């Protein structure tokens with residue numbers, strides 16, 4: 050029996066680890082990755098040690114039932130350079146993401162070694178371009194010209210690159226002074242310290258870029274623009290708030306009102322706002338699923354940006370860099386939308402921005418622009434050959450909010466909303482069904498549940 054996992058990022062690795070752990074019958078797991086080293090994907094392939102996990106060690110174990118597994122592993126890594134690992138690692142430490150990548154790789158290797166006889170893992174470096182299905186089997190067509198057969202297939206395709214913001218001058222996007230994705234290892238390559246730069250987006254990817262710029266001695270202005278112009282706040286250690294009380298009628302309006310009341314309550318008691326928002330985390334998926342489609346669309350338009358920016362926080366190291374740059378005036382944050390870019394023959398770019406809520410314009414002068422507007426979850430607009438192939442066959446169905454339509458067990462729904470018995474998914478592709486808090490803490494549960502589901506239904 051064979052299970053193919055397409056995508057060797059963290060989600061693919063997590064499900065492979067769980068399959069290796071749980072399988073008792075003979076099984077070959079095919080883990081297929083097109084470009085990144087196995088287990089790293091977009092999030093953990095950074096080589097910059099200043100790019101930290103945005104949650105503490107205790108939230109990053111691969112195993113939902115052994116929350117200190119990552120902590121124990123990290124404490125035993127005596128061969129990692131001192132500057133990578135702080136002298137004492139505790140459950141509250143924020144470690145470099147490259148360390149987490151090494152942890153995933155080591156845990157996968159360990160799971161492979163400890164698997165039952167007949168249970169094996171094959172790592173395949175190739176890109177899946179298309180899938181053909183018969184009743185009980187799928188054939189995967191690869192870029193190399195090879196093909197593979199499997200009885201179950203997991204799509205762990207991950208974070209699609211950002212989309213280009215709509216502007217009056219879209220031809221600019223062909224310029225080599227424009228970097229399509231802030232996750233690219235090349236994003237800051239060749240930038241001179243005295244060249245001003247614009248980052249579009251003010252989320253954690255922009256924070257990564259600002260931290261890297263600081264560490265490479267960038268001395269010119271760093272402009273950041275996003276529609277709301279809010280930077281992620283720092284983490285604080287606080288006493289948790291009581292569990293969030295779900296209103297009896299949990300409409301979006303009631304939920305927003307309840308959160309506002311709780312925030313007001315905390316403020317009047319002189320308490321920090323963070324624990325109030327944190328009380329939403331355990332019930333986030335449940336609340337998300339109780340909303341109607343219209344309410345989800347309203348959430349995406351009016352609430353998502355504020356809520357997620359305040360839930361995705363930065364460690365103190367990054368917070369220190371950002372506040373120093375804001376204070377010195379090197380970092381300038383603009384709330385608004387880019388209207389146009391004009392590049393002259395010397396490579397200088399004039400950027401026209403509409404500040405939020407005004408009809409006026411501001412003009413920036415920069416030498417490079419990096420898109421850090423986040424994953425493009427609109428599968429209808431993706432140019433990925435595999436996604437196009439599956440859409441054309443009607444065997445996957447884009448979710449109106451983003452990602453793909455899925456059944457509760459992770460099976461992909463076709464265009465008639467019928468769950469597949471061959472194709473499954475996990476991770477960022479489930480954003481529409483599960484909401485937009487898809488950290489490792491959430492994906493590790495999906496991986497365990499999906500592994501058990503697949504093993505239960507193997508022919």
Ligand SMILES: Cc1cc2nc3c(=O)[nH]c(=O)nc-3n(C[C@H](O)[C@H](O)[C@H](O)COP(=O)(O)OP(=O)(O)OC[C@H]3O[C@@H](n4cnc5c(N)ncnc54)[C@H](O)[C@@H]3O)c2cc1C
Pocket residue numbers: 055056057058059060061062081082083084085089090091092093101102103104146175176177178205206207208209232254435475476477487488489490
């Ligand atoms: C920059 C970043 C930092 C993050 N940091 C944290 C954090 O600190 N803590 C936390 O809990 N969560 C974090 N997350 C959230 C979550 O952990 C990540 O989204 C995680 O990377 C999801 O892994 P993935 O495998 O689903 O996606 P990806 O990392 O995007 O990996 C998908 C992989 O699939 C491959 N692939 C796609 N299509 C094909 C194909 N057709 N054939 C073969 N291979 C294919 C891609 O090459 C890629 O390597 C972060 C996310 C990002 C984007």
Ligand SMILES: NC(=O)c1ccc[n+]([C@@H]2O[C@H](COP(=O)([O-])OP(=O)(O)OC[C@H]3O[C@@H](n4cnc5c(N)ncnc54)[C@H](OP(=O)(O)O)[C@@H]3O)[C@@H](O)[C@H]2O)c1
Pocket residue numbers: 100101102103104214215249250251252253254255257274275276277278279354361385386387421422423424
């Ligand atoms: N561990 C880490 O430190 C780390 C690092 C990077 C990423 N991540 C994770 O990776 C995921 C993606 O993060 P991300 O920062 O890439 O994306 P993101 O969290 O989706 O943020 C996107 C940013 O772009 C802005 N934006 C969106 N469309 C825009 C437009 N058309 N014009 C201008 N601004 C626009 C958004 O703000 P507005 O809505 O206000 O416009 C927001 O600031 C998240 O889950 C994040 O937690 C984690």
